[in-house]
Amino acid sequence: MSRLNELLQQAGNIGRNEDGSITRLGFSEGYFQALELLKARMKEIGMQVETDPVGNLHGVLPGSDPEAKAIVIGSHLDTVIKGGVYDGMLGVTGAMEVAARLKDEGRTLRHPLEIWGFNMEESSILGGTFGSRCVTGMIDPDLPGYPEKLAKFDCSPEKVKAAKRDISKYECYLEYHIEQGDKLDNADLDVGVVSGIVSVIRYEVTAKGMSNHAGTTMMVNRKDALVGMAKLIVAAEQRARELSDTLVFTVGKIAVSPGQENVIPGQAVATFEMRHMDRAVTDQFYTDIQALAKEIPNCEFEFVNTxxxxxTPCDLRLIKLIDGVCTEKGIGHVIMPSGAGHDANPMAHEGVPIGMIFVPSVKGVSHQGDEYTKPEHVDIGADVLYQTVLKLDENGL
Ligand SMILES: [Zn+2]
Known part of the structure; x- marks a missing residue:
């Protein structure tokens, strides 16, 4: 087993549940245990390390040119409840392999190399990508109710503010991650060069009909809000398939009122979520859904964007660079969008050029205990990351 695979298994296994899955939530004991393990290893590699005020791991491998901006590689150290070994942890340990390999080969980069292990990327009451949004200064911790939420994790608005960095001194941000989908595995490819991170657009959709007695109201007289909602969902699902094969549409939540066995639902509220790289496609889809809703009888629909x-597009120069590294090495690869959000989002949002490298998730399984990426893919992705860093260091962006 390679050094990287060993470290990944050692750190990724912290928080192991009886059923084999991993629960290592942000700010938990297991989270900090994993952080300390990596911190000690970073020190051995010769990195300057610290835990920032909000629990992010931060390591720096100094460069030879004091003027050069830092190349940053990051990902997260937390998991979802009953998650797997690879999500997040692959990216941080993969970045550390880059630093370790530089040391093995006696190379000093011109640019400083910074490695971030972010806290609480997964969704929580503090919002997703918490750690990276603290670093980029995207959180207003004084918003009503937020200080109380922070206090639950022994955190505070002061700590959030103190974690903010001047990210204008970063050359770029790279993230190495498992795909979490099945495109690469199905196509038998080794690497995905990420073109960007798809949008997340959500609407709260309300169908209004009329509540009435379930026994005495004949079918011809009904205004059943749930039936209307069901028709709209089926029609929208069909439309999503027609519009684009990379458009995804999900109704993850639905509530009916009054919600009794013997009462026709007078109201149904559902979440409509859509994701795609191209805004024109989601805009068109929403317009079409509204038109479809108008054709459904006995129901009025209301849409609220939530x-x-x-x-978030990846930087074109980085896409080209990573693509070039893969081609040079004869690695089977494809340029593809990311369907999931990542710590790269906040970085890009604040103007840092981002680049991402994906490796296959077997059967596209992620966010659960069976999440698996083959050891050879773990190493191939880290090698692509290493070569990318070398080229960046030589030529800049
Ligand atoms: Zn992740």
């Missing part, structure tokens, strides 16, 4: 996080 989330509109538009897609």
């Amino acid at each position: 989330i509109a996080k538009y897609s």
